Amino acid sequence: MGFCIKHIVRTAAFLFLTIVCLLPAKVSAEESLLRMGIPEEPRTLNVWMASDANSRKVLSLIYQPLYTRDPETLRITPWLAQSMPDYDPETVSYTVKLRAAKWADGSRVTAEDVVFTVNLIQEFQVPKYHSKWEPVKRVVAVDLQTVKFYLKEPIATFVSRTLNNYIAPKKEWAPVAEKARDQEKPLKFLMNTRIEHPLGCGPFVLEKWEEGNYLYLTRNPHFFGRNQEINQRKLGPYIDAMLFKVYGTADVAIMALKKGSIDFLWSAIQPGYLENLKKNENTRVFINQKSALYYMGFNVRKPPFSDADLRRAVNILIDKDFIVERILQGYATRMDSIVPAENQFWYAADVPKYGQGMSRTERIKKAYHLLRQNGYSWERPPVDAAGKVVNPSGICLPGGAPMQKLTILTPPADYDPNRATCGVMVQEWLTALGIPVSARPMSFGALLQKVKREHDFDAFILGYGRLSLDPDYLRSFFHSENKNPGGWNMSGYTNPEFDRLSEKSVETMNDDKRQELIHQMQMIVMRDVPYIPLYKPAAIEAVSRDGFSGWEQMVGGIGNIWSICQVKPAPH
């Protein structure tokens, strides 16, 4: 027996030593290879098909839009376009002049490519982009570098919502479109076409994709921004190549970062890892604001949440500061409007801030008085005759009918522990007023099905991790025409005044006037509270300290095109 065990141990040791001896001691990659960690491998690099976050990250380095956001002011700024578009109110058209840009193969980016992209999306009704380009009636290449978009009607979000989408090269997609037209399902053919080497005009080109293992991108020598100064930033890229490695769990990805196996973890980091990362001398942490919205929504189609007073009372009872400080460990911001406060231009600072700065007792008392004034009654009220808060029971609606048991749907804790915990806390706060409610975590798909398609719910907690900077989503969320099954007005909120203002906001081309309308819309929504905005988590990211410098911080984090065009190997 002894012999056999010895034999096995000896063989294992020999095998291990052989491996250690054969492999290079340290794999020294090129000096300026930026190694990125991502949580999942991209699923596809077909720009019309890609719907997962990691595919989008890689594609954002290859395909480019006409306009993007300035990292500091967040204002729309020309990118592939040379200047801001000229708007002609008479013909309802926008004229865009392109930069002298080239595709990665050296051929010119022309107005024809832009025309082709728009026509392709409209012809095939590419789902992800169709609604964005829908306002365009006709698009014309005026000359090689000028393109003119004729719109069906004036629309304020055209530049921010439409012209920030990718432009694809005609030479890459025209043959695919040609073949697709002969198919029984042309769109399916277009979306399922495998693109091994996407042709873009961005800072990088895909060199190699070893599926299941890594993606290797090299610098695009023809990138239009190279050595150019755009928005007071001298762009590179200053690195030769990028390597994307996949880390299945956050724990291992953090270890890789601390060990120096990757230079940047392009993924949101949970606050729980933060202290550990901050202590580590090899890593540097970035905390930025996010354009996001995590909220509690009500089903206003049916009692009891059809009553705005009850919704207001719930808003008073919810302790947002507790959520931010305790559940999210301080790495979040409380929200009082649907538009995040950091989106300064559009945010209405004077929206009512329900329950802000109140103690638990004060909240219960205020909510109790509000409901009592509006006809609610209790067998045993939450505030007794002496003004002391007690355990209530038997809450009845204004008509005298007892309030039925209610449910708050939340995503499960393994999907998002923060939202699941919020559900439990809200349940506790509402119970203090005698509202018979329970939080029910359910799978994300099932939750969306119930809330968005079947409308079979009382309340829910959901969120948007990436909210566009243009507040046109207010219209999507609360306009009554979107309240049908599948529509984004999941609450079923109807307010003719809001509808009118939101329609007007789309047509208003003057930013200041539109700002006024957006403010009014926020005031209406926060008065009627179909949604209670809860919090907005911070974007926590980390890089290796010795690796690269020059990261551009902006709303959403450092994982942005400006960073990629500016990072340089850190001087040693």
Place this chain on the structure above:
Amino acid sequence: MHFRQLILRRSLEILVIFFVILTGLFLLFHLAPGDPVSRMVDPSMTPEDADILISQLGLDQPVWLQYLYYVKNFFSGNFGTSFHYGRPVVSVIWERLPNTIVLFTTSVILSAMAGVFWGKIVAWYKGRPIDTWVTILSLVCHTLFLPWIALLFIWIFGYGVGWFPLNGMITPELWMNPKTGFFIKAVDILHHMLLPLFTLFIIHVGAYLLIMRSSMLETLSEDYILTARAKGLNEKQVRNRHAAPNAALPVVTSVGLSLAFSINGGALTETVFSWPGIGRELIFAVSNNDYPLALASFLFISIVVLVANLVVDILYAYLDPRIRY
């Protein structure tokens, strides 16, 4: 019953079982709440565009019609196109299958061999301290929580000591270098494989050892062992030649089924080690409602398990004629 009849009957049974699995899986995925589109859309996408997407994915038809199409396509070798990859699921599975097989098959075989070896030893020394300690250790190994132990090993041997890579199957920096030869690449894969292999070995070896131990104890009380001893054979011969081969039979059955199941590649192991196998794809497919990929993966596993069962049945019938009656 004739041997050929038995094979025919078992094959038919398996075909029926397969149909039940196929239908069950289809219904499970399609009737479960949630749809694959809900995760692909953002607030700017109108319900009409979402409907176009649903129609492209073929999900706008009634479930029974989708089922009929699915069965028809299945028998014509078309398992469908992944909703997220946009390419045939078969190609995704074939791409990932070798990675899973190489890791899990090796781990099952190694742990079974070690389990048989140590199982027979501890059974032989029943009641002695080595038996007690190895049995306790095996139970501990058998009940370890895999993701926890995997992370612990990565932390100790990958992050701390630095003997092994943290994740994946290859070192990209090495593979990107055109000068790297085939041999070095093979050694690199082996280097990446050692830690997951060691983890899986620790998890599996306990079970095989315990099966072998109890089977060996039973065998040792048989008359023919007594006969062997009476013949004057030495203890080593009795243990290794007479008792162990007979006692190993249940382990062989268990290994056969484990090998079949190993193609689903412990989803958790593959996730923690970022091993690009089928298990990780399964998790992605199920959590993102990629029905074609999830269905095809599960069906593939079912087919392998059913065929393995059939082979084991036939082998048993061949080895033990009583089973045929």
